[in-house]
Amino acid sequence: MREIIIESFGTPDVLRLHESSPPVPRPGDVLVSVAYAGLNPVDHKMRDGSSGLSRMLELPAVLGRELSGHVIGAADDVDLASRGLAIGSPVFGVRTDDLRGTYAETVAIRAEDVVTVPGAQPDLRTYAGLALAGSTALTALEDDARLRPGQTLLVHGGTGGVGQLLIPLALQAGAARVLATGSAANAGRIRELGGEPIAYDEEDWVARVREETRGRGVDAIIDLHYFSTFLPSLDVLADGGRIVAVPTLADITPAQDRGISAHITRMAPTRGRLELLARSHAEGLLDVEISEVLPLAEVARGHELLETGHTRGKLILEAHA
């Protein structure tokens, strides 16, 4: 089978197509024929060595954290039937603390880390982009921002992989308003998602948030960008508000020094969260925009696009193309 490996950390050209034997499932694993693998910013940070996870990688390594596909086998100790899985079941999921990668035609993955895709003819492309970003959005909302019904949320980066799920999930959780920054080109998409766009490249977003909240500020901020947004955000948070930085490299001490409740998200996927995401997506409540589907061999181009920090929705790899 084909997979994408790195033998050293570096620029996208370290990503190499490689022929290998299919993996052998470990105890607790299912074997999945991968249809699609989602691309995420953490992948390029693991590739260039800047992610904390890179230190735990043994090279050569296969990159990728999430996938959709079909169950084709399991370890002897996994009872597929009792898990509601059968050979051929469509599944999607995300690796948690397991670094074995998903850019491959076949993977062995913990049975715990995948759930069944609902529906008669599911679009497995969209499910490949749902698990990691969706779990992150739910963790940031529920565990970190602890958003309550009727509150106002500000999101930085409303149309990226996480942002496109965060806006509707916040509204479903009862947010009264979701203000969302993004480039002017993405304002229409933010509106479609139910958010109120603020074009960071055309207007003074700090002044606009103050104006929109009549000087009070927002109840919570979930910052998916961080670099130019985190510090000015501290001035548009209402008293007692919470700020959440999603990029893990964030330094939140300036907020804490001002007595502001600040948190860095650590994505915590649970089966309940994955099942909720699948149900919401199948019912049409969560629209996953796929900006491009790339064949496995074009993964380097996917990383180059992601590294711009301005892709819309998700980039997906097609494993067997």
Ligand SMILES: NC(=O)c1ccc[n+]([C@@H]2O[C@H](COP(=O)([O-])OP(=O)(O)OC[C@H]3O[C@@H](n4cnc5c(N)ncnc54)[C@H](OP(=O)(O)O)[C@@H]3O)[C@@H](O)[C@H]2O)c1
């Ligand atoms: N902690 C965790 O567990 C965890 C999990 C998942 C992701 N993450 C991290 O969270 C971040 C976001 O992930 P993602 O998948 O959503 O990334 P993404 O798909 O690359 O999206 C990035 C978003 O940032 C926006 N952006 C760029 N410059 C901006 C600016 N100056 N002001 C406001 N927004 C700006 C972009 O909007 P425009 O295109 O409109 O510019 C885009 O919507 C990444 O750093 C990722 O590594 C962390």
